Amino acid sequence: MGLQQRPSLLLTQGDPAGIGPELSLRAWLERDAASLPAFGVVGDPGHLDRVAKRYGWDVPIVAVEPDQIRAAFSHALPVVPLSAPVSAEPGKPDPAHAASVIESIGTAVRLVRAGSAAAVVTNPIAKHVLYEAGFRHPGHTEFLAALAAEGGPETYHPVMMLWSEPLAVVPVTVHIPLADVPAALTTDLIVLTGRIVARELRQRFGVENPRLALAGLNPHAGESGAMGTEDESVIVPAADILRSEGIDVTGPLSADTMFHARARSRYDAALAMYHDQALIPIKTIAFDEAVNVTLGLPFVRTSPDHGTAFDIAGKGIARPDSLMAALKLAARLTSP
Numbered sequence: 505m506g507l508q509q510r511p512s513l514l515l516t517q518g519d520p521a522g523i524g525p526e527l528s529l530r531a532w533l534e535r536d537a538a539s540l541p542a543f544g545v546v547g548d549p550g551h552l553d554r555v556a557k558r559y560g561w562d563v564p565i566v567a568v569e570p571d572q573i574r575a576a577f578s579h580a581l582p583v584v585p586l587s588a589p590v591s592a593e594p595g596k597p598d599p600a601h602a603a604s605v606i607e608s609i610g611t612a613v614r615l616v617r618a619g620s621a622a623a624v625v626t627n628p629i630a631k632h633v634l635y636e637a638g639f640r641h642p643g644h645t646e647f648l649a650a651l652a653a654e655g656g657p658e659t660y661h662p663v664m665m666l667w668s669e670p671l672a673v674v675p676v677t678v679h680i681p682l683a684d685v686p687a688a689l690t691t692d693l694i695v696l697t698g699r700i701v702a703r704e705l706r707q708r709f710g711v712e713n714p715r716l717a718l719a720g721l722n723p724h725a726g727e728s729g730a731m732g733t734e735d736e737s738v739i740v741p742a743a744d745i746l747r748s749e750g751i752d753v754t755g756p757l758s759a760d761t762m763f764h765a766r767a768r769s770r771y772d773a774a775l776a777m778y779h780d781q782a783l784i785p786i787k788t789i790a791f792d793e794a795v796n797v798t799l800g801l802p803f804v805r806t807s808p809d810h811g812t813a814f815d816i817a818g819k820g821i822a823r824p825d826s827l828m829a830a831l832k833l834a835a836r837l838t839s840p
């Protein structure tokens with residue numbers, strides 16, 4: 505298949521009241537300067553046009569079929585239209601937008617699964633807004649796994665990885681209350697996560713012998729059991745199993761000393777035991793560059809590392825860097 509015919513990336517709408525719409529427009533404006541791959545938004549052309557006009561940005565919007573994205577991309581922002589128009593005020597989230605948010609994700613996944621697009625790149629969603637509308641998945645990550653399993657016998661265990669050049673992190677438990685982490689953290693879960701991370705670092709990222717570092721759960725990785733027992737009883741056995749399978753694993757390491765530059769040079773991905781243990785270091789080191797990539801799916805999905813930023817939506821100051829990094833990584837991971 506020649507370059508012109510290769511399927512393009514699909515960018516979901518995200519929360520239409522968040523910064524997603526303006527970032528999509530900004531990314532298109534930066535397409536040449538940043539050498540971005542061709543992408544189309546699954547959204548409402550009218551809403552994107554109104555956002556562009558609000559800022560006086562010269563972004564022609566064109567409604568297209570997925571196979572027309574690449575041809576249209578040089579002169580207009582291609583949009584695969586949703587079934588209904590979207591009306592949203594920047595900075596004013598509303599559960600009434602949930603149907604369009606969910607439709608956009610579902611459509612993008614189905615088009616990628618059908619071979620009409622190469623990968624899904626998602627704009628941020630506000631989980632609590634979707635929950636108010638009855639959405640039952642913690643976030644994209646789990647919803648994407650459910651969509652991937654639609655109509656087939658396979659199920660998928662999705663793994664969240666936040667990736668940047670200086671650091672890649674994987675939260676083994678994700679969007680659950682901190683109080684629930686010790687019960688949710690099992691040897692099986694760590695082993696399953698470690699296997700998927702090692703496999704995909706090898707297959708998708710081209711890391712020949714991936715080195716994984718497991719964080720401890722407790723201070724000083726439990727201080728020989730004096731500060732908590734899970735490090736010895738749950739994480740050590742997981743490390744042993746992964747090692748017995750030939751995976752290069754260190755840990756459990758003290759989480760407070762495993763993210764400085766020298767420590768980072770000793771591993772390719774850090775498996776953290778809970779959300780903030782993973783996301784605080786990477787957002788501190790690489791907030792503008794880091795990309796959220798879902799492992800364990802039968803297709804590639806990337807996303808910016810940040811959220812909907814309702815506090816700045818509509819002001820035209822949101823930085824498109826992380827979204828652009830997500831587009832580039834999706835192109836890299838799907839290039840032949």
Ligand SMILES: NC(=O)C1=CN([C@@H]2O[C@H](COP(=O)(O)OP(=O)(O)OC[C@H]3O[C@@H](n4cnc5c(N)ncnc54)[C@H](O)[C@@H]3O)[C@@H](O)[C@H]2O)C=CC1
Pocket residue numbers: 523627628629630631632644796807808809810811812813814815816821822823824825826
């Ligand atoms: N992949 C996704 O869909 C994600 C969604 N979220 C959702 O986002 C909502 C808001 O979450 P928060 O914790 O407030 O995080 P947030 O990332 O939306 O905002 C945190 C701070 O960073 C700033 N910020 C974020 N992105 C920026 C950008 N591109 N340029 C400049 N400044 C930026 C915001 O203005 C805010 O001050 C939540 O409801 C959460 O569920 C959060 C993370 C990822």
Ligand SMILES: NCC(=O)COP(=O)(O)O
Pocket residue numbers: 642643644645646783796807
């Ligand atoms: N904190 C990361 C985040 O919220 C991303 O979640 P997801 O929507 O990609 O599952």
